[in-house]
Amino acid sequence: MALLTRARPGRVRDRDGWWAAFFLAPQVVALAVFLVGPLCFAVVLAFMHWDGLGQKEWAGLANFAATLSDPQFGRAVWNTVKLALLTVPAGLGLALLIAIALNSVRGGGFYRVLYFLPVVTSSVAVALMWQIILAGDEFGVLNTSLERWFGIPAPDWLGDPDWVIVAIAAVTIWSSLGLNVVIFLAGLQTIPPQIVEAARMDGAGGLRIFRSVTLPLLSPTIFFSSVVAVISSFQAFDQIYVLVDPEYNEGARTIVYQVYELGFLDFQFGLSSAAALILLVLTLLVTLVQFAAQKRLVHYDS
Amino acid sequence: MRPRQIALHAALTAGGLAMLFPFGWMLLTSFKSVRQMLNDPLSWLPDPWRWANYPDALDAMPFGLAYWNSFYIAALNVALTLLTSAMAAYAFARIRFRGSEVLFVVFLATQMVPAQVTVVPLYLMLAEFGWIDSHLSLIVPTVANPFAVFLLRQFIRAVPVELEEAARIDGAGRWRCFWNVVLPNIRPGLGALGIIAFLASWNSFFFPLIFLNSPELATVPLLLSQFSGQRTAVDYGLILAASAIAVVPTLIAFLVGQRRIINSMAASGLGGR
Numbered sequence: 001m002a003l004l005t006r007a008r009p010g011r012v013r014d015r016d017g018w019w020a021a022f023f024l025a026p027q028v029v030a031l032a033v034f035l036v037g038p039l040c041f042a043v044v045l046a047f048m049h050w051d052g053l054g055q056k057e058w059a060g061l062a063n064f065a066a067t068l069s070d071p072q073f074g075r076a077v078w079n080t081v082k083l084a085l086l087t088v089p090a091g092l093g094l095a096l097l098i099a100i101a102l103n104s105v106r107g108g109g110f111y112r113v114l115y116f117l118p119v120v121t122s123s124v125a126v127a128l129m130w131q132i133i134l135a136g137d138e139f140g141v142l143n144t145s146l147e148r149w150f151g152i153p154a155p156d157w158l159g160d161p162d163w164v165i166v167a168i169a170a171v172t173i174w175s176s177l178g179l180n181v182v183i184f185l186a187g188l189q190t191i192p193p194q195i196v197e198a199a200r201m202d203g204a205g206g207l208r209i210f211r212s213v214t215l216p217l218l219s220p221t222i223f224f225s226s227v228v229a230v231i232s233s234f235q236a237f238d239q240i241y242v243l244v245d246p247e248y249n250e251g252a253r254t255i256v257y258q259v260y261e262l263g264f265l266d267f268q269f270g271l272s273s274a275a276a277l278i279l280l281v282l283t284l285l286v287t288l289v290q291f292a293a294q295k296r297l298v299h300y301d302s
Numbered sequence: 303m304r305p306r307q308i309a310l311h312a313a314l315t316a317g318g319l320a321m322l323f324p325f326g327w328m329l330l331t332s333f334k335s336v337r338q339m340l341n342d343p344l345s346w347l348p349d350p351w352r353w354a355n356y357p358d359a360l361d362a363m364p365f366g367l368a369y370w371n372s373f374y375i376a377a378l379n380v381a382l383t384l385l386t387s388a389m390a391a392y393a394f395a396r397i398r399f400r401g402s403e404v405l406f407v408v409f410l411a412t413q414m415v416p417a418q419v420t421v422v423p424l425y426l427m428l429a430e431f432g433w434i435d436s437h438l439s440l441i442v443p444t445v446a447n448p449f450a451v452f453l454l455r456q457f458i459r460a461v462p463v464e465l466e467e468a469a470r471i472d473g474a475g476r477w478r479c480f481w482n483v484v485l486p487n488i489r490p491g492l493g494a495l496g497i498i499a500f501l502a503s504w505n506s507f508f509f510p511l512i513f514l515n516s517p518e519l520a521t522v523p524l525l526l527s528q529f530s531g532q533r534t535a536v537d538y539g540l541i542l543a544a545s546a547i548a549v550v551p552t553l554i555a556f557l558v559g560q561r562r563i564i565n566s567m568a569a570s571g572l573g574g575r
Contacts, residue, residue, distance in 0.1 A: 016397050016398060016399055017399050017400065019393075019397055019476045020393045020397040020399035020402070021399075023389040023390060023392050023393035023397065023476075023480070024389070024390050024393045024394075024405075026385075026386035026389060026390070026445065027386050027387060027389070027390035027409075027445070027446065027447070027448075027451060028390070028405075030386070030442075030443070030445040030446035031409070031412060031446040031448065033427075033446075034420075034424065034442075034443040034445075034446045035412050035415065035420060035446050036412065037423070037427070038420035038421075038423035038424045038427060039412075039415055039419065039420050039423075041423035041426075041427070042419055042420055042422065042423045045422065045423060052426070098314070098317060101310050101313060101314055102314065104310065105307060105310045105311060105314065106307070108314075109561075111314045111315075111317075111318050112564060113557070113560050113564070114318035114321050114322060115317070115318065115321055116556075116560070116563075116564050117321060117322070117325065117553065117556070118321065118324075119567070120501055120505075120552060120553075120556045120563065121505075121549055121552065121553070122504070122505045122507070122522065122523045122526065122548060122549060122552070123505060123507055123523070124507055124523040124524075124526045124527045124548075125523070125526060125545045125548050125549045126324075127530070128328075128526065128529060128530060128541055128542065128544075128545045129324040129325070129327070129328045129542070129545060130324060131530065131541075132327070132328075132331060132538045132541070132542065133324060133327065138340060138343060139339055139340075139343050139538055140343065141327065141343055141344065144343045144344055145344055148344065174320075174321070174324075177321070178321075179567060182564050182567060182568040183567075183568050185568065186565075186568035186569065231414070231416070234416065235416045235417070235418060237418070237507075237508055238507040238508060238523075241507075241511075241527070242527050242530045243530075245530075256416075256418045259418050259419075259421070259422075260418070260421075260512075263421070263422040263425070264422075264425075264512055269422050269426070272422050273422055273423070276416075276418055276419040276420075276421075276422065277419065279416060279418065279419060280415065280416065280419045283414065283416060284414065287414070
């Protein structure tokens, strides 16, 4: 045993330092070159006027001032927040319901596959499939059926700036539902059945067990999923870009689209970077708020 | 107990059908003519079946080439991600070195940065390298993958350290320990990560959209986006035939490996908490 302890990795510090450097090198170099470097450059660019061709010019805070006072950017922020509010609580709530149903049913594996299908499907294909369902013209399946069967005149989901975010939110929930379902299901399966049994023996009903046993024990998983869901809704781009071109529908303009348009359609690299940094700060702020709320709402077993 | 099971099954089936409907509608509509859709957008079955939508879609865009592009890019992504992130994960899990904890926190923190924040500088840098409109722009930068390092570190930590110690007593060096002892013991983790990395690369749209211009370099999602009703004349039959061509192979791959794919994605979701 003494021999084993002496041979424990990490005893010869010098040599191990070199080995650590060797093992870490590919990831560290890639991270530095393709992530940290560009991030620093983005911060510098945000304080510059530059169209990619002429001289770079120091701009001070002008890019941030211009971005923050631009009504179009204001709309983009509002649309981004609206999308998160529409997708995160509804999406996670629905996923939780389905996961609980799956957990209490025999032979749930088949449903799991059905709900997971959209997760592995290309976001572009998802957008195209939904385009024909939501289309406002005579091709639209949803509106034609609403009108024919129920006599309800429906809005032009993809064309009406007031409704387009709702349509995007519905597609987003549909396509990300399966991932949250299987994560919650995996979380539910880690709950020891004895605890649920004990609660039942003490006379707790289904709802009471949900509130006092399932929810607290699942809360770390729900918390993690909510952080991921907010971040990914802030970054949503693919489906919006394909489903509705925000260039023609201001209602679908999000911060990410603004970054894309300013950078790659208008070549305003400074303005684009400023908008991107504001997105980063917004993401960090919301995550911080979530972590603060977690202290009060999330139960970690001790 | 019995009626409750039936009610649950009924609800889950209804939900499952709602999940399937867009796929089914895509397949059915991909065989319809524009005339039929105009006459009655709610008609279920194609009448007549317009098989020509498929050859027409294949003629309209070079799908065969796009398939090859998407496939080899994804395969290279998987290989590079697995090798480099397993190496880094090994260093974090098994080697003691100065600054180990700080570096790991930095790794985790970089995961928070949205790709859109760094995309403009990244584009400018890749342009300097001459990598714009080249597949290198999609293969090399994706090597940086803190999530993969984090995931594999969890798996390596679960491998008993005694296995490695025994190998070291037998005279194996660090690399032999890593390659012959640790890697074979984290095969499930490597499999899970490989699948996740493959899907991420195969479905990626934002970077190909920005970094590629030439049609012959296009990946499947990029080519498919050209069919969006927003950008071309609307022939939904053709659009959905193209979508089906793009989606059906991945659906088959998913159905074959579904258990492993779902379990690995669920585990990675739980592992991150």
